[in-house]
Amino acid sequence: MKTILEEIDESPKNLKNLTRAQLEQLAAEIRKTIIEVVSKNGGHLASNLGIVEITIVLHYILNIPPDKIIFDVGHQVYTHKLLTGRYKLFNTLRKYKGISGFPNSEESETDIFTTGHAGTAISAGIGIQTVEQERKNGAKTVVVIGDGSLTNGITFEGLNNLGTSKKNLLIILNDNNFSISKTRGSVSYYLTRLITMPVLAKSRDEIKEIIEKIPGGEQILKVSKDIEQKTKYLVIPGGFFEKLGIQYFGPIDGNDIHHLIDVIKNIIDKEGPIILHTITQKGKGYKPAEENPEKFHSIGTFNINSGYPLSTIKTTGSFVGEFLEQAGEKNDFYVITSAMEYGLGFDGFAKKFPERFFDVGIAESHSLIFASGIVKAGKRVFVGIYSTFLQRTYDQIFHDICLQKLPVVILVDRAGIVSGDGPTHQGIYDISFLRSIPEISVFSPYSLENLNNIMKIALQSKKPMVIRYPKELLPEKLDEIRQNGRFLCIGLGSIAQVAKQACLLLNQEGINLDFLPEDHVKPIDDKIKKILSEYDKVITCEEAILPGGFGTSILEFCNENNIQCKILRIGISDTFIETGSREEILESLELDVIGIMKKIRSFCEDA
Ligand SMILES: Cc1ncc(C[n+]2csc(CCOP(=O)(O)OP(=O)(O)O)c2C)c(N)n1
CATH class of the missing domain: 3.40.50.970 (Thiamin diphosphate (ThDP)-binding fold, Pyr/PP domains)
Known part of the structure; x- marks a missing residue:
């Protein structure tokens, strides 16, 4: 028999026909899949386990496309990928030529906005809604943002603009009290106060009395009354957001599918910007991640039973x-x-x-x-x-x-x-x-x-x-090769060791190369300035983009000082780099030993 996830993979629309009990079953299947794949491929485990129910409910209620979800940072997008036709590909997560660990608009039209850096989602959502509302096509945009990313400066610029622009944007605040470590700063304290506020314990009449007294309280009451009629959930004043002109709802349990469906169904068609404050558990459903969300925020391969990493690398x-x-x-x-x-x-x-x-x-x-x-x-x-x-x-x-x-x-x-x-x-x-x-x-x-x-x-x-410096541990020591060679290879920083290996092998082939490991990017090392004119040909090697890079600075120096040596710059051309391991990408860019040897060989042999 097919799993629910397999049925959704055949047609994402099948999600709409599920009962609430089946949605819960789906959440369990998703968690199992995420844990299995991340244990083999590495990835952002704890954030993804915490946001399963929110993502399911958004897909259950929205029609994507034309509706859209923008994930801030985007590291919590795994459930979304599993619900949008990428279940069979999911075992290629974060692999070379596999699916990305972040929303990638080149990968799927449902990944409406590519993200990876925090704080961009609200601004992008305002832009999209500005156009969609002009078109009057009723398309909805939902932004999902964590409490950590809420503290980002760009997020605040977005909130500032949103309050006055009055766009119909629903922001789901996924508050798990963690960024990677515990979320820091006064915004985090404020959210905690909202959650633990004594007002929650008060009666509905008392809440009304409090709300009536705050600026804009009547409006809040009007909205909350609608909701009260349809749901039994509390609406408390989120003073900070309300003052910015953004209606605040919550806090509600973001791991409770029933709460989420009831509340989101009720607020999704409301006019104007809304923030729904949900409380989730980072790492939910996998004990080691629940107990140590920090360690499981982003993790390499690990043993599912013990939660122990399969390898620990010193960085x-x-x-x-x-x-x-x-x-x-x-x-x-x-x-x-x-x-x-x-x-x-x-x-x-x-x-x-x-x-x-x-x-x-x-x-x-x-x-x-x-x-x-x-x-x-x-x-x-x-x-x-x-x-x-x-x-x-x-x-x-x-x-x-x-x-x-x-x-x-x-x-x-x-x-x-x-x-x-x-x-x-x-x-x-x-x-x-x-x-x-x-x-x-x-x-x-x-x-x-x-x-x-x-x-x-x-x-x-x-x-x-x-x-x-790179994540990978640099070698203890790296020496130069000076043997009065005709050619000089300069290896910068993290790629120097690879470049040296290439030079050693080329020397065995009879190509007479000196090698210099280099640490100065700017200003150019005096040592290099002095020796460049001793060589017919110079090769620079860097693990970086070539335009404006280290090799370019050597080229400029030679040009300005009338130094005649020919220069080959080895590095990365003017492009973006896809997903994969460092080794795979270096190989594909011909920045591994073999690739570097090939480039140097043809440059040196060329008259
Ligand atoms: C500009 C920027 N700085 C740092 C990071 C690294 N980073 C990735 S996720 C994350 C924490 C995000 O916390 P939150 O938004 O609360 O999401 P959670 O993982 O808790 O669900 C950080 C700091 C980033 N992606 N972008």
Whole structure:
């Protein structure tokens, strides 16, 4: 007999005919599938387990398309994928040429808006509804956003606009009290107060009395009266949202299919912006994830029975974290993260020096201006950000750090190709945009020994400084090859070890190559400037986009200084990178040993 999930995979419309008991059965089938696949492929387990019922109910009530769901961040999209014809493909989740772990509008028309970075969904929803409402076609848009992403600055810009634009947008707030770690900041306290507010315990008449007294209370009462007639659920004043012009409903149990159906059916056709506050359990249905949602937020392969990871890899970030922990004993500096304490390996520092550690929520732009203020006031600070999220802080690096020549140190993790998360998360663009900002020094270490030395420089730095490194552990040490070769290969940062291997093999073939591991992106290393003219041909290798990259800076330098050597730039062409493991992607881009050998061989053999 077919499972309900298989029947829905044949035709997603079959969902509409299910009884409530069958919807619950479906939720169980979905959880089982997600746990099985994520245990083999890795992925965002806990967030996806918490949002199963909300997603089922939205698909049950909406007609997609023309109706739309936009998932903020998008890491919680697995149930949506399973309900929109991708069940059979689900075992390829996050794999090379498989389905993405995030909504991807190139993958399905039901993934209406590609996401991966937090805070974009409300703004996109307003844009879509602006046009749909003009068309008067009745198409509905629902935004699903977590309490962590609600704290993001762009979300607030969206809410600010939404209240006055009055678009018919339903925002489902998926409040599980967690970002990756516990959600930080006063918005989170506010949501907790809403949930635990004593008003919940009061009688309906008392609630009415309270609501009547608040500004706009009559309107709230009018709406809540409608709902009261149809459902038995409480409506309490969500003062903050109401004051922004957004009707607030809830909080309700977001893991209860019955509550969700009753409430969403009643509010979905209402005019104007609405926020429905749902409380969910992150990791629901899988004990290890319920007990440790932080660890299971994003997890590699694991044993389903025990919940233990199948492999634990040490990251370059954990090396950086240990450095900070040790250096923190003798040096007085602060450390800041935007909701990525564990991913960055900063948890040790946070435990040891809680008064010097700040998790500011998903707020990368704020984190850098906050850091500028700290430096301005005379203290040293390290800010950790993943390369892909650094993209939204260009102006802070320009306006708040470099223009004021403030020696903020930015530790850029996940630089280079990133496994599993796909095009939204690749750390390959930072070199190009950082190079264009005056005053900044950018380093891309090639070994742990080299990284350690750069971190020591950072402790004393008098200039703004970026240190970018991959997730994968760098080699302990990496030496140059100098043998008076005709050709020189310069390997930058994370790809240097691969480039060196290629050079060693090419030397065995008789191609006379020297090799230099390089850490300076900007300014160009004096050592390189001096030796370029000694070679007929120079090859640069970087795990980054070529336009505006490291190789380009060498090309520009040679051109400006009339250095005659021919240059081959090896890196990534002007493109987005699909999902896959780092190894698979490097191979497909010919950035593995064989690919690099092939490119260098044909360049060197060419007269
Ligand atoms: C701009 C940005 N910064 C950081 C991240 C990394 N990140 C992915 S999910 C997540 C937490 C999201 O929390 P929440 O919105 O509450 O969703 P939950 O996982 O709890 O369901 C973070 C910080 C991101 N995707 N985008």
